Amino acid sequence: MMYCAGDGYQIETLGTRPLYRNGMETSLDYSGWIYNEFANTVFLYFNYNIPSIANDFFSSQDYFSVFVNNSDGSLDEVFRTEDATDGWVTKKIDISQYVNNGSFRIIFYFKSGSFDREEGVYLDDVKLSAIVSRNPPLIDDPGEGGVSLTPTLQWSGVTGANAYDVQISQSSTFSSTVVDEKGVQDTYYTVPAGRLSNYTTYYWRVRGVAQNTNLIGDTFTLFTDWSTGIFKTVVAPPSLIAPSNGATNQSLTPLLDWSSVSGADTYTVQVSTSSSFSTTVVNRSGLT
Structure with missing residues (x-):
């Protein structure tokens, strides 16, 4: 450290x-x-x-x-x-x-x-x-699975730090990054849309940064070690195949079909007369 x-x-x-x-x-x-x-x-x-x-x-x-x-x-x-x-x-x-x-x-x-x-x-x-030799920030790991594509990553503050650097990568060595954000002023960071993909394992890390200026006008910067975490994003939603969206004159026993999704073991199907699905007429889980 x-x-x-x-x-x-x-x-x-x-x-x-x-x-x-x-x-x-x-x-x-x-x-x-x-x-x-x-x-x-x-x-x-x-x-x-x-x-x-x-x-x-x-x-x-x-x-x-x-x-x-x-x-x-x-x-x-x-x-x-x-x-x-x-x-x-x-x-x-x-x-x-x-x-x-x-x-x-x-x-x-x-x-x-x-x-x-x-x-x-x-x-x-x-x-x-x-x-x-300050301890690096303590991270609040979002978990290994089911994380949204725009998660909010959080960590503890470090005494003396003016800001924090945040990186996200698919590699545990951070040889390349999908997020490399410097100078974050808060102890949290929300990942912007479009950076992460579904059903993907990501590594993330954060470090404290201290920057000062002496009276001569030069600037120096110090860092803590990185704290590293891991999370996996949610699987992508399946695409509905049949019946087509908005189809009419369907039988009372229609065949519901959808595309398979990488990472999904089973599926849950719901049918409702309400667009908010406040109540359901069909609610089946564990379908393969």
């Missing part, structure tokens, strides 16, 4: 951006990132490069830190290094405990005690990656 948003949702590509200038405390502050509670686990990824300079190696006075805010507004140091690097290093930090508040702030910070340093820390490819 986990979905990982690819290689990570890329909040911003910084390029080779220096974080340090000579003799200064320098920080890069990301504020106001909004994250849906749909994401249970969130990782911060970034690449950093701290070149060492001849006769001026990284000292104990020099350090690079990453801070994330707590719910009370205080900052926690989630990463710190006092070592130079031999090129670019990729760092991954679990910041789940901080983002569950819905809005969070990340600060990249560098301080040096050296005033003659010509280089500092460089950052690139700051990303967020989320893992969703």
